[in-house]
Amino acid sequence: MFEMVLSIFQSSVRIMLPLLFAAMGVMLSAKVGFINMSMEGGMLGSAFVSVAVDMFTGSAWIGLLGGIVFGMVYFLLLWVFAIHFRGNHVVCSLGFNFIASGATIVLMSAVFGATGYSPSVEKLPLFMLPLFGEQSICFFLAIVLTFLIIWILKNTVFGLRIIAIGENTSAADSLGIPIDRYKFYVFLAAGVLAGFGGSELAIGQMGFFANNMIASAGFLAYSAVVFAAFSPSLTILTSFFLAFFDALQMRAQTFMSIPSEFLLTLPYAVTIIALVFMKNKKKPGMLGKIYERDKD
């Protein structure tokens, strides 16, 4: 019994890692008022690039770096459309997701000469930990990054300004804070987080790339943030919570005679129920709104 609980816990943590990276990206974006539905595409692209770079260089570390660089480029382009040109947040986000999903399928055969799955590549270093079991280096990086983000939001001028922008862009603007530039920094950070998330899944856990391998973790991350009422520290808990239900359904498939399709819906059903109760509480005032100056 204890064995089983422990193993469900350990796989929950593994599932949680990409989810947590994504959720931190979503949360940071929300703090400057951006509805980030694009962690999905960012992570998918990063996963692809990290595997490809890993394969050609033979180094998982350089693969990770490639994934991060891709994530940054992806979100910089998104910044151009959604912030600089004042595009609709959800439309831009989803559009980028579609591009990422389509492009990885097309490039799959060009780069890996395969369809569906890439060849296996070298994985990031793994560590055998007490309690947490086998985890990649990203386990530690996730802890460090998460607490760094929470600390920055709470204790720095940068964090104060980010929160002010997301709550009342026009107030921040009237005080001479360069709005779009701060959003640019946040998009960069979201890109780095997408890079970590995608790479962790591809070369931290799987060791290969598969079509659509992110499997909605980017969207689940959005739910985790709303569920946490946009609180950075609660996001850790809600991410784990959703990951736990995913792990639970995987295990349940093996020893329960419930149809697997039903169990697959478990994390999503939990998400929907949770969101009904949260009702987008405490969301930043300017979330999803397009800011134009001079509308006094």
Add this chain to the structure above:
Amino acid sequence: MEDSVVIRMRGVSKSFGNNKANDNVDMEVRKGEILAILGENGAGKSTLMKILFGFYTRDEGTVEIEGNVMPLVYSPRVAMEMGLAMVHQHFKLVETLPVAENIVLGAEGKVARFVYDKRKTREKLKSLYDYSGIHLNSDTLIRDLPLGDRQKVEILKALFRGCRTLILDEPTAVLTPQETENMFSLLRNLREQGMTILIITHKLSEVLQLSDRVLVMRAGRVAGLFETSHTSEAELARTMVGYELGSSKTIRQSCSSLSPTLQLENLSTEDSAGCNLKGLSLSLYPGRIVGIAGVDGNGQRELVEVLAGILPLSSGTVLLNGSLFDMGRRKLAESGLRIIPEDRHRQGLVLPLTVQDNIMAGYRNRIDMRKGPFFDIEAIHSFTDGLIEDFDIRPRSRELKAQQMSGGNQQKIVLARELSESDLSIIVASQPTRGLDVGAIEFTHSQLLKHKNEGRTILLISSDLDEIEALSDEIAVIYDGKITVQRNADDFDRTTLGLYMGGGREDVV
């Protein structure tokens, strides 16, 4: 003794399209004075301040701040660095953050470099609180503060940045009388400490209470400059509103022997984002025009929205021909009330649709326009063509889009639609001639007078006093969501009207 001048604006002009918002304006501000800038809505006082603060770029003229000649284009940031600060009518505060963070936001450099220490900030703010005489709790969230205190936070923000000249845009618009009193003693206190203060307002009493000098603006120009101690409420009112008289006039008739068609009693609303009605009472009579005078934003729009059935009442009763009318269930439109809305582009017309479609809006279900389940195109065409002829809409085409027509002809489309139905009994005309040329103004006025003579009940809301005086049998003045006075139009002169519009009370007049 010559006071030193901190701000000097000379020959400043600014146009928006064809509208000259500022026309050759000169202004000098002396160090350590409170200068009031008085004028009606649209007189150009906010534009002037926004030019000074760098929000707008002037077309012509020079601006000097503390002896520095300002370039044609500069940003508010530059103005702030020159010691200016502006408190906007709509506060620019982050409601979910505490007082302290709102004060330092954007100027954190004075307390922190990268790491922001909340406790240290609060220590530093203590001296600011002492210096200004404003004592607020640093940790209170803005959303928990009353409006008066929020304004104090705005002033603290300005002081924290080391501002030497403070510009306040209609600072008392959202304050209660007590908060206003409070604010004034605070401003006087700041003046004692050497602060220069510019205050934009249209309230006469405030000007007299607070300022050292008054600059009166009218229609984009400076209409007068007074030492407050050498002027009176009456003189200021006359300077603020007096223009030359209009041409088409009503033959004034008394309402005293008539029983009202529509009686509004103690109407109050709660759901408007602007100025809610606060116990508005008004009577309208058949064959008479009642004009509502008042500075914009005192509840005019809300009154129209209530009559249209858009804005729900929180209390008050409406009597139609002497019997109670349930506003919650029915619409006055069913009883022949028609509205000429103030904004014809947004409320009066669907600009991308044709003249015919705009005229037909609301008539589509009329049985004589139908042939079974279909439109009777022939009938619609002849109906529209008839109205185009009657209302002299040019060019005479039902297929043109409304947006291709001139403003005057657009208004005629609205008039044609609203004033042509046989059950028409009450007309609510809100700013019916705003932005129209002389010919269209004449036409609109003659339409209103025609319907008056045919015995219809007319409510005219206008910020143009000439129009009100020329057309009304009775005049009512709206101020802060209430009708402060309703009397025979002959009983008013410009000065009295100005006084009432500025919030003056019976005993002052």
